[in-house]
Amino acid sequence: MKLRNVLAAVLIISLVLVSFAFVACGENKDTSLTLNGKYVIVDIKDDPDGTTIEELDEMYKDMDMDLTDNLYISFSDSSRFKLVLFGKTEAEGTFTQDGDVLALNASDGRVSKADISGGKVTWVYENGAILVFQMSK
Numbered sequence: 001m002k003l004r005n006v007l008a009a010v011l012i013i014s015l016v017l018v019s020f021a022f023v024a025c026g027e028n029k030d031t032s033l034t035l036n037g038k039y040v041i042v043d044i045k046d047d048p049d050g051t052t053i054e055e056l057d058e059m060y061k062d063m064d065m066d067l068t069d070n071l072y073i074s075f076s077d078s079s080r081f082k083l084v085l086f087g088k089t090e091a092e093g094t095f096t097q098d099g100d101v102l103a104l105n106a107s108d109g110r111v112s113k114a115d116i117s118g119g120k121v122t123w124v125y126e127n128g129a130i131l132v133f134q135m136s137k
Contacts, residue, residue, distance in 0.1 A: 037075065101114070
């Protein structure tokens with residue numbers, strides 16, 4: 001009887017340790033980024049006008065300009081951001097991060113949200129187009 005209790009205890013402890021090992025080896029769900037630097041446009045989705053990233057890139061090349069110098073969002077370690085669309089500052093202000101969501105608080109009072117996933121920042125433009133930014137290389 002005593003041996004059975006010892007074996008049961010060893011089995012339970014082993015199962016607990018194995019379950020902790022699986023949790024420790026599981027996929028890292030932390031989506032936070034250290035937001036400091038320039039994130040350039042890498043994709044446009046669901047643009048109501050049908051504009052694609054390839055078309056914009058070609059348009060800027062035709063003007064001897066770089067798309068990534070004209071469509072980007074930059075973040076500073078002092079929780080400041082600057083959104084540049086088509087070469088003009090669209091918004092700038094402060095940001096806060098809560099998990100995988102950024103709250104962008106523009107200095108003119110506008111507030112918007114952006115999502116962080118896979119090292120990319122995704123923001124929905126006012127016309128519904130989804131703009132995807134990635135850290136500049």
